Amino acid sequence: MSFNLDSIIRENVKGLSPYSSARDEYVSSGSAMVFLDANENPYDNGVNRYPDPQQRKLKAILTMQRNVKSQNILLGNGSDEVLDLIFRAFCEPKIDNIITLPPTYGMYKVLAGINDVENQEVLLTKDFELDIEAILAKINSHTKLIFICSPNNPTGNSFNTKSIETLLNNFNGLVVVDEAYIDFSPKESWIKKLKVYPNLIVTQTLSKAYGMAGIRLGICMASQEIIATLNKIKPPYNVNELTQNQAIKRVSNAQRINSEVSEILNQKNILNKMLPNISFISKVYPSDANFLLVKVDDANKRYTQLIDKGVVVRNRTNQVLCENTLRFTIGSIEESIKLVKALNSIANE
Numbered sequence: 426m427s428f429n430l431d432s433i434i435r436e437n438v439k440g441l442s443p444y445s446s447a448r449d450e451y452v453s454s455g456s457a458m459v460f461l462d463a464n465e466n467p468y469d470n471g472v473n474r475y476p477d478p479q480q481r482k483l484k485a486i487l488t489m490q491r492n493v494k495s496q497n498i499l500l501g502n503g504s505d506e507v508l509d510l511i512f513r514a515f516c517e518p519k520i521d522n523i524i525t526l527p528p529t530y531g532m533y534k535v536l537a538g539i540n541d542v543e544n545q546e547v548l549l550t551k552d553f554e555l556d557i558e559a560i561l562a563k564i565n566s567h568t569k570l571i572f573i574c575s576p577n578n579p580t581g582n583s584f585n586t587k588s589i590e591t592l593l594n595n596f597n598g599l600v601v602v603d604e605a606y607i608d609f610s611p612k613e614s615w616i617k618k619l620k621v622y623p624n625l626i627v628t629q630t631l632s633k634a635y636g637m638a639g640i641r642l643g644i645c646m647a648s649q650e651i652i653a654t655l656n657k658i659k660p661p662y663n664v665n666e667l668t669q670n671q672a673i674k675r676v677s678n679a680q681r682i683n684s685e686v687s688e689i690l691n692q693k694n695i696l697n698k699m700l701p702n703i704s705f706i707s708k709v710y711p712s713d714a715n716f717l718l719v720k721v722d723d724a725n726k727r728y729t730q731l732i733d734k735g736v737v738v739r740n741r742t743n744q745v746l747c748e749n750t751l752r753f754t755i756g757s758i759e760e761s762i763k764l765v766k767a768l769n770s771i772a773n774e
């Protein structure tokens with residue numbers, strides 16, 4: 426199947442001239458210039474100037490770590506902003522549709538609603554795998570996006586390469602692989618396949634392994650043409666100065682991040698062994714992420730009991746295929762001990 430990006434960009438976006446900001450029109454070369462071009466307050470307090478609209482310094486570090494070029498990266502105010510931009514660039518409200526694969530991250534459906542785009546759902550199989558035939562059968566001439574969350578939230582598993590490749594090869598729209606949890610996973614990122622598949626978009630975030638949920642920094646990687654299209658519609662200063670600075674500091678410290686991730690994975694291994702001993706837990710699902718989905722006898726009851734013991738987990742019982750499940754984020758050693766103590770004490774009540 427031949428993919429033609431131009432044919433899936435919304436007409437209004439194609440014809441759009443993006444806002445040209447002061448910081449786009451004059452890029453500082455580092456020499457001491459007098460900046461009287463952006464109606465800023467001249468008195469320095471660290472944030473009196475507009476941030477770099479293209480986040481060049483941060484992208485320079487990310488490009489080295491991910492082995493992609495800056496032209497293949499767009500940064501946003503969390504991956505939620507990035508995902509919204511993808512809708513706004515490619516999906517015509519009331520006409521186009523997307524495919525999501527529940528149980529999965531809830532924002533895809535919410536964003537479809539906000540953008541007035543039909544959300545076609547194809548359930549995962551009972552063992553949380555992709556139902557490729559059913560997905561292919563749902564695609565029609567107005568299907569623009571398929572969202573694949575891998576590792577998947579809330580189930581924790583990654584999807585197999587062959588299945589995702591089948592979709593990439595047989596779909597004329599864009600396949601968005603959301604890798605929010607990839608840094609916890611032993612599986613390879615899809616970034617490497619960007620050169621092979623012009624219809625692939627990979628999203629990542631600093632909110633999980635990088636420990637920066639508070640600064641809101643999402644990463645979108647795709648072909649230069651897709652990124653150029655998204656750049657046209659992004660708000661000029663969507664990633665603020667404080668976020669850019671904090672991200673640069675943290676992302677440069679790969680050693681610290683790696684050691685936190687290995688500690689989290691260590692805790693996950695320990696919990697993986699301990700949780701099946703709790704009498705009311707009947708299953709711990711395999712996870713490539715920083716959380717474990719567990720099946721219990723009565724999720725609503727156990728959720729409330731855990732709250733009473735001071736531990737807040739996520740009750741996923743109302744998600745399709747997730748009846749009586751709870752999702753435990755892997756915390757620190759102390760937090761894991763509290764969780765296990767609370768579970769044991771509930772089991773002994």
Ligand SMILES: Cc1ncc(COP(=O)(O)O)c(C=O)c1O
Nearest residue numbers: 503504505530578605630632643
């Ligand atoms: C799969 C997935 N994608 C994206 C996000 C949101 O990431 P961000 O904090 O970058 O908006 C989450 C947050 O829970 C998530 O689970």
